[in-house]
Amino acid sequence: MTTNKTISCVVVDDEPLALKLMADYVQKTPFFELKEQTTNPMKAIELVQQGTVDLLFLDIQMPELTGLQLMKIIGHKCKVILTTAYPDYALDGYEFDVIDYLLKPVTFDRFLVAAHKARERLAAEPVIVVQTPTVTATPASYIFVKTEYKIQKIDLADILYMEGLRDYVAIYTTTGKILTLQSMKSFQEQLPDSHFMRVHKSYLVALDKIQFIERNRIVIAGNYIPVGETYQEQFQQRLNIKG
Incomplete structure (x- = not known):
């Protein structure tokens, strides 16, 4: 066959x-x-x-x-x-x-x-026929990140925010901080934009982890994260903030 x-x-x-x-x-x-x-x-x-x-x-x-x-x-x-x-x-x-x-x-x-x-x-292999006009693939609920000594799996639900530093990216999760040499841009392309957003040249945040916003600063897990000037309008539109 x-x-x-x-x-x-x-x-x-x-x-x-x-x-x-x-x-x-x-x-x-x-x-x-x-x-x-x-x-x-x-x-x-x-x-x-x-x-x-x-x-x-x-x-x-x-x-x-x-x-x-x-x-x-x-x-x-x-x-x-x-x-x-x-x-x-x-x-x-x-x-x-x-x-x-x-x-x-x-x-x-x-x-x-x-x-x-x-x-x-x-x-x-069997072919699965879906009787719907459009099929949307379910995004993966995790990513794999290369650290210094291993490849680590991270559940998207555990990610709080990411900070781009000089030579690496720090990923802050509910269980701790993970350092990787992967670029911030690669994470921005890889993570689903329905749940994550770049808010500053050095920060990418999980929208559902935002506690509150104060004077163009986001607070996640008690940490203040700046919203860059070039990202403010898009961020406000995303959260449907008026005025």
Whole structure:
């Protein structure tokens, strides 16, 4: 059984040459669509969480986050084909029900074998038909944040506010403070704007955690957060404040 559906693919590899090779293979395959090629595993996690990735070509040996660790984070949100120069990892990969295991250097004919396996596997999965004219995807209720020593999961409901400092962002939650080198802009793009808002070049707040507002300052958990001049009008409109 096969399908005419285009399969959305993301390639993740910390080696630029290997990344380019796999991306080229994906683009040469008629039923594949290359959504992204990246050396950043955090970017791959973000894309998978959005629910638009069908297939991940994933290198196992990466310095920041191994392929096996990444698979534990994403669970079963998409299918995975592993790539590596080390055959010893094959058994570990199959414990995650990966579609195939490609040993580097990967030839195009071997890549196509894996590609057709992926096509068959995805076609065999049940298709859920929703009888509504429009379907809105439910946003994830959590994010993953890279700290100095680990990748940490944070529930959105626990976030109070974020403060952009010189070299990192401090995330203040109901359980404590978390420091990350990720940018404030990346969080602004990742967090749902229905619950979070940038109110200052250095601050992003959870709207439902605001206790009160005093003289263009927001108070959350007893902490005063300034509302920047360029953000004041938008902030007032958002909260439907008049006068």
